[in-house]
Amino acid sequence: MHLRTSLIALAAASGLALGVAAQAAGADPVKLTYWSGFTGGDKQAYLDLIKKFNDTHPDIQIDYQLQPWDSIAQKLPTAIASGAGPDLATPDYNVATIQQYVANGLALPLDDLVGQVGKGVLPQAVVDAFSVNGKLYAAPANFATLLLYYNKDLLQAAGIAAPPKTMQELQDDAVKLSNGQDKYGIALADNATIQMWPVLIWSDGGDLITNNCSDLADPKTVGTVEKWSGLIRDKKISPVGLTGQDADNLFAAGKAAFEINGPWAAGEYKAINFGVAPVPVGASDKPVTLASTVPTIVSAKTGHPKEAQEFLAWWLSKDTQAQLSTAAAYAPSRTDMANDASIASNPTVAAFAAQVPYARLYLPTEKDFAKIDTGIFIPAIQSAEQAGNAADALKAANDQLNKLLGCS
Amino acid sequence: MAAAMALVVLLGAFMIFPFVWMLLTSFRTQQEIFSNPGNLIPAALNWSAYVEIWSELPFARLFLNSVIFAGGTTIISLLFDSLAAYALARLTFPGRTFAFYVVLATLMVPYQITLIPVFQTVFDLHWLDTYQGLIVPRATSAFGIFLLRQFFVTVPRDLDAAARIDGAGELRIYWSIMLPLARPALATLAVFHFMYNWNDFLWPLVITSSIDMRTLPAGLTLFGGQFVVEYAVLMAGATISLAPLAVAFLFAQRYFVQGIATTGIK
């Protein structure tokens, strides 16, 4: 009896103490942890913006933690599930990965954000990619298109006056610029990268998936892969098995003359006299390139959903998007800034922004994205590059993919 | 025989070569590496990599985590292992033989079997990404218990018998008599544990998620791909992470060797 009353008294006292502490804590800023994968050439642009947010928002402070992409991919799900993970995170640079997070109940629906910003402001493709069952689960950390980077000095030395306008010209130039030993025409990455091969396939009219069925065995797709993998094997226009980082390194070292890459890379190429040009047009006669948008999710277990979405709203504001564009050459993620002065005045930014109407997202809503990309598509491409059996490899991949999609 | 010796020396050079190259490359500049990859000797002694490593990566934190993990595990493991070993060697109690065989049996089971369920347990305990999550599952080792038990069994009984007659408790006997006697075995075990945990890759890779908690091997290999494009910085990081064990090896080589050699006497 005596013990029980003592315990009750103790509990009451603690509760009171905690209450008082909570009141006092109201004055302390809300701390949000943000796991980000932006370790590349655009790193500084993000760091500067986060600092700007922290300086202008004394009540919300972002603890911005950079990690390599594959580390986040492995660690984020369990971190969020355990309740001790970050409040905000970029799960992967591939859009479709958020499907798993939503399916496993790890991502918060961003109703507050939609209320503040309005869905109409974001590009429709982005909204489609980031929504499940009508609810928005991610905000775009950036919106990028891919252009053809070229090394001006290497082109000049080979007597090429202007960057290629068609895929045929690109192939010829690449052959001319390769010496079979340590100089390559193009740095064509095939794994762990913002994908480059789909751009080649799309430009010739082929595709990976159409109407939820595999297009890998389509003659246009096969033709493209055969042509390029043949050049890689016979004329050594690119090393095989490059990751995105390898390809960037190769271009940065001046050992490859071309690379299809996004605006983030410009920061890494300071030592190179480079230019950017629209991706050459292929057999389809239509300009096409890859769009890339990195999702930022809010943890379903965050203690501060309001503040996290407030940060995302700030991120999507006109001022922030304008600064992001100027600093890292991204196109703004808003549809209402096309005529913004800061965008139009910077030629590199304008070049990337001009491609937005022709840019397609890569497998945006596939639930089995990882299986398709890493398990089916990339091995087929690598097999074609290594063994020269594009038609067979793609036929096998086609059957595998149809089986996965439930298509006959 | 001369030909054999020449081969042995050549092979020895191959053994040392990666370390030499790692050290020398840490003094080169990125441009130098790109333009002259085949060069061994740096053009000049460029120390900037050793300065940049601390800012490019949270390297101080990685180093600290390695120290805490390897050091903590070693010290606690020595304590728990020796206590258990002494109990199994000297004190009879019901279930002693059974316990000993169980310990022996666990040596047979590869760590891959327990890795995933232990990960689940650590996750359920909310110990993921914490020091206790890293250290506690490793705080005792069947190998250590076995090794020390074999040692204690060989200690003459008169020593502790005399102490008991004098009125000393078991704990006192353990602490003041057994442990000092076991110093060589403990030193060997300590070196073995520290080396193993300092170099361990998979376990910290699985248990830690945020950068602040990573250890040196996991931190370096993860960041080596995307984070650090500066190869000299990466080599500097590798050199620094190797340094503690290399220094210890130079001064106390026999403990390293003994640890490996005694595992042969099973």
Next chain:
Amino acid sequence: MTLVTREGEPRRAARLRSGQLFLLPSAVIICVFVLYPIVQSFWMSLHDWSMFQAVHPFVGMANYAELLGDPRFWNALRNTAIFTVATVPVQVITGLLLAVVLSRASWWAVFLRSVYFFPVISSFATMAIVWRFLLSADVGPTASWLRAAGLVPIDFLHTTAWALPAIVLVSLWKNIGFTMVILVAALQDVPEYLNEAAVLDGANAFQRFVNVTVPSIRHALLFTSVIAVIASLQVFDQVYVMTRGGPLFHTETLVTYMYEQGFSEFRSGYAAAIAWVLFLLIMLVSLIQLRLFRYSDVD
């Protein structure tokens, strides 16, 4: 009552208290983090187990059946087997030859032994970064050296035919010293008179090696072979760091596949099944080795 008998043995009560108390910390840790997980691991392998789902349906042997039909599993098994067969004999024989040459007490033998042992004390994951750099065709030195020697430069880690041999080479580099040290210790225990008697009998160096040296250290040889095989079957660090199982799964091993299934795909049940298959394999191979050795052990 005293806690001690006249002979200085602890009394039963004291024995019980101290014995179990001393054992307690280790016992708790081993129970929670070794014994229970062993059971749990098998239990998991019988279920469709994902960390993020609340329900784990029982599937019986379905995971194992799926393994049997999984081409990636068989590929990983094949690669692991090839790796083991390529690594262990070379490692043991080279280690033995080195031990024979370097088991004397002279300063250069001791120095060379340290040189060979040095890779053993380094972190494999960290040195794998160095090796990946060394073997890189773009920024590493081997390509330019091959070219300078008039050979075709090879991108070892990205070429399907060369990736696994490269991993074998790096593994040998790391582990030969380990084998050597154990055999040196064994050789130093061999009594001199055996060799002297053989010399008196007119045996040459080779005959002495085969008929005296090798038989006298056969237990250490067996031990080191079994350890090398078990370690090879468990290969992970260098593969994960150097190739991640590529190119095109040509270096994927049982443990890298298990890791990917367990920690990237979060299929804990399936990964556990792979672990049990590995365990079975290790047991089988170890038993075969011990059995083979028993037969050749005449005396």
